[in-house]
Amino acid sequence: MLLCNRTFCGEVVTVAGTYSSHEHFVPVGEDDDHEAVTDYSYIPYSIRPAPLMIEEPKGLNAEVRTHLRKAYDLFWTDLASCANRLRIVVEYLLDQLGVPREAVKGNRKSVRLDLAERASLLAVARPGHEKTLTALRYVGNAGSHEAKGEFEDIMDCFDLLEDVLKELIDRRSEKLEEKADRIIASKGRPKPRTGEADGN
Incomplete structure (x- = not known):
């Protein structure tokens, strides 16, 4: 049994394992x-x-957060299952972002889209995350279909997931760009107070 020593926490955690x-x-x-x-x-x-394992954006919805927390649990017990759960996190993340799970194709019937197809749809609306989502999908597939999960790959996937969540949920780069645009527009000068002229 471990006890968190951070102020105002004191959470009790159970740990099982071995030692040498x-x-x-x-x-x-x-x-x-x-x-x-x-x-x-x-x-x-x-x-x-x-x-x-990672910093979670405040805007992350409950479904994504639930599967992400399960991935944290599985990291210590079964890396292949953790990889599979990270793939599920991506599926639910795309749900939160409004990417459909089904689409009408040539024969006018609604068909289920696989993760690669859904990621391609996201790339049209929010480009720049294709490599990250592909990496998460490949590692998830290895965990799902081959029961394989490598420690370093899973750790890298958590890093990749943290970055893509900050971009897609918190829109970090967009917000920073807006700040830069505002500073450039004002040429670095503070906003004029009421009654003051804005000189160039």
Whole structure:
């Protein structure tokens, strides 16, 4: 059992796992004396509730957030399942962004779109995220269909997901560009007060 020591938190977390120990000797004093020291390595297999892996935008809806929190849990127990859950997060993220799950195709029947097709639709309205979504989809597919998940790949996917959430939900780059445009428009000068002339 672990207890968070952050002020105003104190959350209790359960951790299960294994450990190994390694004993070695370190010099003590100036008489060639040595002292035995034991180092421990801990490998967690489960952490509940799991720590947040990324910063979550405030505008993220409940469905996306729920699946993201499940991905945090699965990270410690099953990397392949975590990869699959990250793929599900992308599906629900596209839902939040209004990307349809179905479309009418040539025979005028409504057909279900796969994740690649949905990502392509998003690329028309919000370009610039195709590589990130493709990477998340590939890792998710490997977890879903091949029961494979690599630690480094999953960590990279969390980084990629954090960035794409900030862009698509918080619109970080757009907001920064708006700030730059405002400063450029004013030539870096403060807004004039009421009654003051705005000189060039």
